[in-house]
Amino acid sequence: MKNLITLLLLLPTLSFSQHEEMIKKIYDETLTDGHVYENLRVLCKDIGNRLSGSPEAAAAVEYTRQLMESYGFDTVYLQPVMVPHWVRGKKEVVRAINSEKHGTFEMNALALGNSVGTGSDGILAEVIEVSGIDEVNELGKKVEGKIVFYNGEMDPTIINTFGAYGGAVIQRSSGASEAAKFGAKAIIIRSVTNRQDDIPHTGSLRYKPLINQIPAVAISTNDADKLSQVLKEQKLKVYIETHCKQLPDVLSYNVIGELRGSEFPDEIIAVGGHLDSWDVGEGAHDDGAGCMQAIEAVRLFKALGITPKRTLRAVMWMNEENGLRGGREYARVAKEKNEKHIAALESDSGGxxxxxxxxxxxxxxxxxxxxxxxxxTPYRVWDFTQNGGGADIGPLSPQGTLLIGLRPSTQRYFIYHHTPADVFEVVDQRELELGAASMGAMMYLLDQEGLK
Amino acid sequence: MKNLITLLLLLPTLSFSQHEEMIKKIYDETLTDGHVYENLRVLCKDIGNRLSGSPEAAAAVEYTRQLMESYGFDTVYLQPVMVPHWVRGKKEVVRAINSEKHGTFEMNALALGNSVGTGSDGILAEVIEVSGIDEVNELGKKVEGKIVFYNGEMDPTIINTFGAYGGAVIQRSSGASEAAKFGAKAIIIRSVTNRQDDIPHTGSLRYKPLINQIPAVAISTNDADKLSQVLKEQKLKVYIETHCKQLPDVLSYNVIGELRGSEFPDEIIAVGGHLDSWDVGEGAHDDGAGCMQAIEAVRLFKALGITPKRTLRAVMWMNEENGLRGGREYARVAKEKNEKHIAALESDSGGxxxxxxxxxxxxxxxxxxxxxxxxxTPYRVWDFTQNGGGADIGPLSPQGTLLIGLRPSTQRYFIYHHTPADVFEVVDQRELELGAASMGAMMYLLDQEGLK
Incomplete structure (x- = not known):
């Protein structure tokens, strides 16, 4: 059978039905003997979360290197990249002081990634609520000496929740500097999620150059509603204590596994996800799922005895969450070596x-x-209308590479995104496998047909 | 605004963009101020599971009646129907006796619905494994005096899991009589699920007339694998004790809430789900979700001030799980009254x-x-290719009614189906709401455009 398949693949062009048949084999293999779910279990349960620079990130590098070697990929190697090393430190405190109705109460909070900490002295200040950055700019100096509370919500009427996320996330990424330029002491943001619950969502911020770097935390949506309600009734001081800090950069790696092309080895097709995750939960959907799917997509070629015409690469990019250093370095090296990436696929929207x-x-x-x-379409994968690729493959765009993003259902993603709840148990095996097989099938077509 | 909408709706035909706009309002209302999730919470958490004939089923009848009255539907009424009253009784025992490797061990089991019980004496007999009914027919008298263990699996390569379910469920529905006709004492089935875990799945069986009625239980897939492994190594006796029984039929009801049509009141469009559930878990996906979506679909017309041209009915059918009496009675009465159902929608594939x-x-x-x-398609609802409607609306088919089934993603359904795990917490709010809005939008188009 393997010989027959190899023979078929040596023919110059294959018919629709031959491709159709091979794609069914790809899905069948994943759904019956797939490795992606068990591999994700190991990554999540044995290693756990793995922020850039952490020992667990190093473990994840070694795990995926060994995994791809165990599958007999032609070459497996590490691509060095210096990454930021931010640490959360001791558990955050975000405490409302002496409210009339609720007394002093704690809020469920996580410091934002890249944030400076308050240190042990903490920050105690009056809170002022805003709906977004525009309102901060209107208030101007009125926020001076205060803690700015960004309470913007994700728009529930946007069907693709990534669109709603895009509209709300700016308070997380830019809110600190925008408030600091008017003298705010710290910011609290409403977690960027469409779920009403007690779970805070972290995620990175970017400080603007030359503006005072102030501490930033996210609180859960339930706490945001409570805080907002109290602020409607009275003035309130909140105490924030965080111990996060940025340490010196650390040497880390993109992990690359390759099957060498038999006919056009210089045409590269990359498939990957980002290996780093936030330092809470297990980085299951974000983006352990994408990494394990990418490895599975290449493993399928080995398992089914398909000799690729072009060179296939599974790439575990490092540091998507708070720096994108891995994605940038990968593209820089590709350009330096004059490599030709005809296409790059990423899965970073959950399993x-x-x-x-x-x-x-x-x-x-x-x-x-x-x-x-x-x-x-037989596999219910039907929407080819959306634009965009993925964060890690973005830097390849100037090299003329076609960027492709796997687009799974978005309805549940922001329940788990950047939280302690993003654990292995919330990933469904069949959904994860269907994603891996879809990437494998796309790789197969790109490999067989090439891109004009 | 309400007046403007009413005015628009009075125009004889509306353009694509006018319909488009109203459908966006329907989705927006559900996603921002929808009631479906909270209503499902009450049904699941305050009432819980509700097998036909149980006090909880009566509570669900009263709850949904009150709920539809609270929304000001024009008419809310109960349609009497006699339903079977099967009770599970004391917890099942399914125990392997003196295996060489594992000693005596218990299996996670649920009696199948409609099954007779073993009573306190239980049944102790040697077990013989088969892959399906064909094998029983081949074995014939060799199964006499034994417990037949049906270990057929759902085919994981079928993308629509309902297709795989259809292939495997016959061992549950017909396996008992097929084994009994050759003198088997009882049957054990592998739970009909594509998930490997410790949770047994119940569901109904049908005894054939004139064949001895023997007890039937389902064990979890993990236990089925363990049992099968032991049987490869040795002969094994299993002890089964179940206390389930069929009691006399009970008076129950379909619950019907109606908005009267302004132009064509005699043309009825029904939307519904089944109100009964199995007696484990909370019947959240099966089919609390469908019931609450149906009520929401009609509530949307009230909330948005849309006066329907035709008569809209939300129907909570009783007894889908172990009899379909409600669906049959509804169709019988419709025929008797000479009602004209132009279309009937059902949601019974999970939220x-x-x-x-x-x-x-x-x-x-x-x-x-x-x-x-x-x-x-803007709401990612794209597949209009599948055939079929729903169990409860099926009996309307001979009256020329177009049957429509809501088709959600099927990948996770059989994890929860007929198990203690089918609880409110495994229903996602946005997914549930999108289903309700999709049904509302379909009702809207059927109402506005009619069916030629």
Whole structure:
């Protein structure tokens, strides 16, 4: 059988039905003998969360290196990259002081990634609520000496929740510097999620140059509602204590596993996810799922005895969460070595049921891939209309690489995103497998057909 | 605004963009101020599971009656129907006796619905494993005096898990009589699920007339694998004790809430789910979700001030799980009263993200609905290709009614189906809401456009 498949693959072009048959084998293999779910279990349960620079991130590098070697990939290697090393330190305190109705109460909080800490002295100040950055700019000097509470919500009417996230996340990424420029002492943000619960969501902020760096924390949506209610009734002081800090950069790695192409070895097709995660939960959906799916997508070629025409690479990018150093370094090295990436796929939207692929590239490239849609509709993967690729593959764009993002269902992603709740148990095995097989099938078509 | 909407709706035909706008309002209302999730919480948490004939089923009847009255539906009434009253009784025992490797061990088990019990004496007999009914027929008298263990699995390569369920469920529904006709004493089945875990799945069986009724239990997939492994190594006796029994039929009700049509009141469009559930878990996905979505679909018309042209009915059918008496009685009464149901929608595939609608009707009817697909694709509801409606609406088919089934993602359904794990917490709010809004939008189009 293996010989027959190899023979078929040596023919110059294959018919629709031959591709169709091979794609069914790809899905069947993943759904019956797939490794992706068990591999994710090991990453989540044995290693756990793995922020850039942490010992667990180093363990994840070694685990995925060994895993790809165990599958007999032609080459498995580490690509060095210096990464930021932010640590959370002792548990955060965010405490409302002497409210009339609730007395002094604690809020469920997480410091934002990259944030400076308050240190042991903490910060005690009056809180002023705003709906977003525009309101801070209107208030100007009125926020001086205060803690600014950004209470902007994700818009529930946007069906693709990533769109709603995009609208709300700016208070997390830019809120600190925007408040600091008017003399605010710290910021609290409403967690960027569409779920009403007690779980705080971390995520990175970026300080603007030349502006005072002030501490920033996220509180749960339930706490945000409570705080907002209290502020409608009275003035309130909040005490914040965080012990996070930025340490010197650390040497880390992108992990790369390669199957060498038999006909066009210089044409590279990369598939990957980011290996780092936030330092809470287990980074299961974000993005252990994508990493394990990428390895599975390449493993499928070995398991089914498909000799790729082009060079396939599974890439575990390091440091997507708070720096994107891995993605940038990968693209820099590719350019330096004059490598030709015809396409790069990323899965970084969770291990949910795949519904489509998004793309960023020329119209010609995109049209070619859109013609393959019929191969995917039997697997309920139908949406080829969205734009975009993925954060880690973005830096390849100037090299003319077609960027492709796996697009799973987005409805549950922001329940877990950047929280202690993003654990192995909230990933569904079949949904994860369908995503891996979809990436494998896309790799297969890119490999067989190439891109004009 | 309400007046403007009413005015628009009085125009004889509305343009695509006017419908598009109203459908956006329907989705927006559900996603921002929807009641469906909270209503499901009450049904699951305050009432709980509700097998036909149980006090909880009576509570669910009263709850949904009150709920629809609270929304000001024009008419809310109960339609009497006699239902079976099966009770599980004391916890099942399924115990392997004196195995060489594991000694005597218990298995996680649930009696199958409608099954007779063993009583306190239990049944102790040698176990013989089969892959399905065909094998029982081959074995014939060799199963006499034994417990037949059906270990057929759901096919993981079938993408729509309902297809795989259909292939495997026959051992549950017919396995007992097929084994009994050759003198088997009892049957054990592998739970009909695609998940490997410790949770047993119940569900109904049907005894064939004139064949000895023997006890039937389902064990978890982990236990099925363990039992199968032991049987490869040795002969084994298993002890089964169940206390389930069929009591006399009980008076129960379909619950019906109606908005009277302003232009064509004699044309009825029904939307519903089944109110009964199995007697374990909370019947959250099966089918509390569908019931609460149906009520929400009609509530949306009130909330948005849409006066329906046709008569809309939310129907909570009773006894889908072990008799279908409610669905049959509803259709019988409709025929008796000469009612004209132009369409009936059912949601009975769980409260997961909606991906499409299936249909059963004439090609003309189906083609008309398929033309509305573009209204739904912005909400990721795209698959209008599948056939079928729903169990409870099936009996309306001979009356020329177009049957429509909401088709959500099927990947997670059989994790929870008929188990203690089917609880409120495993339903996602947004996925549930999107399903309710999709049903509301479909009702809206059926109401506005009618069916030729």
């Amino acid at each position: 949910f049921q795949p519904l489509g692929f998004s793309m960023s590239g020329t119209d010609e490239q995109k049209d070619q891939v859109k013609k393959w849609r019929d191969y995917f | 997961f993200q909606p991906l499409g609608f299936s249909m059963s009707g004439t090609d003309e009817q189906k083609d008309q609905v398929k033309k509305w697909r573009d209204y739904f």
